[in-house]
Amino acid sequence: MSQLVDKPLIMANNMTDTITKPDMTTSNNAEPNNNVAGQSWFNRPIPGVKQQLTAPLSAVETEPSTKCSNCHSMITNTSLIFNSYVCPHCDHHLPMSARERLNWLLDQVNGELGQEFVAKDPLRFVDSKPYPARMAEAQEKTGESEALIVLYGKLRNLDVVTCAFDFRFMGGSMGSVVGDRFVQAAEKALEDKVPLVCFAASGGARMQEGLLSLMQMARTAAAIERLRIAGIPYIVVLTNPVYGGVTASLAMLGDIHLAEPKAMIGFAGKRVIEQTVRETLEEPFQRAEFLLEHGVVDEVVHRHQMIETIYRLLAKLSRMPNVDA
Numbered sequence: 001m002s003q004l005v006d007k008p009l010i011m012a013n014n015m016t017d018t019i020t021k022p023d024m025t026t027s028n029n030a031e032p033n034n035n036v037a038g039q040s041w042f043n044r045p046i047p048g049v050k051q052q053l054t055a056p057l058s059a060v061e062t063e064p065s066t067k068c069s070n071c072h073s074m075i076t077n078t079s080l081i082f083n084s085y086v087c088p089h090c091d092h093h094l095p096m097s098a099r100e101r102l103n104w105l106l107d108q109v110n111g112e113l114g115q116e117f118v119a120k121d122p123l124r125f126v127d128s129k130p131y132p133a134r135m136a137e138a139q140e141k142t143g144e145s146e147a148l149i150v151l152y153g154k155l156r157n158l159d160v161v162t163c164a165f166d167f168r169f170m171g172g173s174m175g176s177v178v179g180d181r182f183v184q185a186a187e188k189a190l191e192d193k194v195p196l197v198c199f200a201a202s203g204g205a206r207m208q209e210g211l212l213s214l215m216q217m218a219r220t221a222a223a224i225e226r227l228r229i230a231g232i233p234y235i236v237v238l239t240n241p242v243y244g245g246v247t248a249s250l251a252m253l254g255d256i257h258l259a260e261p262k263a264m265i266g267f268a269g270k271r272v273i274e275q276t277v278r279e280t281l282e283e284p285f286q287r288a289e290f291l292l293e294h295g296v297v298d299e300v301v302h303r304h305q306m307i308e309t310i311y312r313l314l315a316k317l318s319r320m321p322n323v324d325a
Contacts, residue, residue: 020272050082068092083304094302095240097142098149098166101199105162105307106153113150113161113188114181125208135206138169147202148178150185151208152194156313158318164199165246167242171203174246178206179216182250186223195233195314200251204244218248224253233317235310238265238288238297252296256313259297 063076068093080086082106085094096104103109120158125131135137147169152161163185165172182198191198205213228236236254241264248267266273266286269274276282284290291297 006073013122028058031057034243063150066094068094084188086303091245091261093262095167095201097168098144098147098164098199101164102151102162105197105310106151106155106160107161109151109156110153113152113223114148114177115145117146117177117180119146119175119177119209121208123208123210127208127209131208132171134224142168144169146177146181147172147174149179150188150190151214152185152188153230155307155314158320159187159192159194160197160314161192161194162197162199165201167201167203167241169323170206172201172246173203173206174213174216175206176212176216179213179219182216182220182306183223186220186227189232189234190226190230193232194229194316195235196227196233197237197314198244198250198254198311199237199239200246202242202244202246202251204246214245217245220250221253224250231315235313237306237310238263240264243267243269257296257298257299258309259299260306261288261300263288265291265297270315 047069063078065074065076066080068087068090071087073087073089073091075087079088082092085096085100086092087094114294118195119135119230121131123131128175137148139274144166147166148163149166150161153158154157163182165178182200185198186196205217207213233256235256235258238251238257240262241248242251243266247265261278262284263304264270264286265288266274271284288297288300292300299309
């Protein structure tokens with residue numbers, strides 16, 4: 001009896017003792033023990049709950065992303081910024097805001113022009129909503145006060161005045177303030193004798209200002225003529241899209257006209273022309289490549305080569321030495 005009591009006490013005190021294999025010589029038909037000799041029953045494999053392995057989330061699922069309008073791929077906003085808003089999958093040129101574009105172009109920004117100009121409502125124009133309400137909505141959406149941004153600074157070693165239309169602001173329409181800012185940019189270029197570069201993206205004149213918006217076509221054309229007489233280079237970059245009164249004035253009066261690939265450029269829209277001539281206009285009608293073939297555009301430039309191309313052209317027009325053509 002004492003032996004039976006002592007054995008559990010020994011096992012309780014020494015939990016690491018192993019269970020010896022029973023004697024198999026007493027019966028030849030006995031089932032073999034599954035435990036390997038010398039294996040502790042505390043170390044036996046215990047079945048547990050199987051964890052389902054899930055794939056780690058991709059960057060598109062964890063970061064703010066944008067869908068490409070051409071191939072419908074999802075691209076992280078960080079990738080777009082580093083790739084100059086060009087889709088890495090299909091090479092489609094996505095739109096850039098005006099301020100992003102000018103900061104992307106300039107190596108150094110020295111100042112901004114035209115922020116003192118504020119749009120009025122002389123016609124008290126109302127369509128589906130009053131004109132001041134539309135302006136307030138566009139300002140809240142874009143964070144800008146108007147559809148044209150003017151910055152001046154340095155492009156490498158060149159002083160330059162730049163301006164860009166923001167299509168998000170009421171379709172980049174040209175009102176009186178847009179005209180004022182462009183004229184001020186031209187006067188700054190004329191005063192400092194530095195080139196002027198304009199990135200055009202607009203739906204045309206702003207109908208809410210009526211005749212006042214149409215007058216900006218003449219004002220901007222007169223300012224460009226003063227640059228031409230003074231021999232100041234003026235380069236226009238046509239982005240997607242450029243239509244209406246902007247095309248009929250400042251966008252087509254440059255010394256050199258560059259365009260981004262597949263940009264839609266024209267005066268009247270494609271559907272309006274089709275209804276007028278009663279013919280179907282197939283692609284690439286009004287595309288940048290179509291206008292290049294017909295002599296309207298001087299060169300179609302990929303966005304990754306745009307800065308280098310603008311600098312090279314301005315350096316040659318400014319007669320800077322040691323710049324390859």
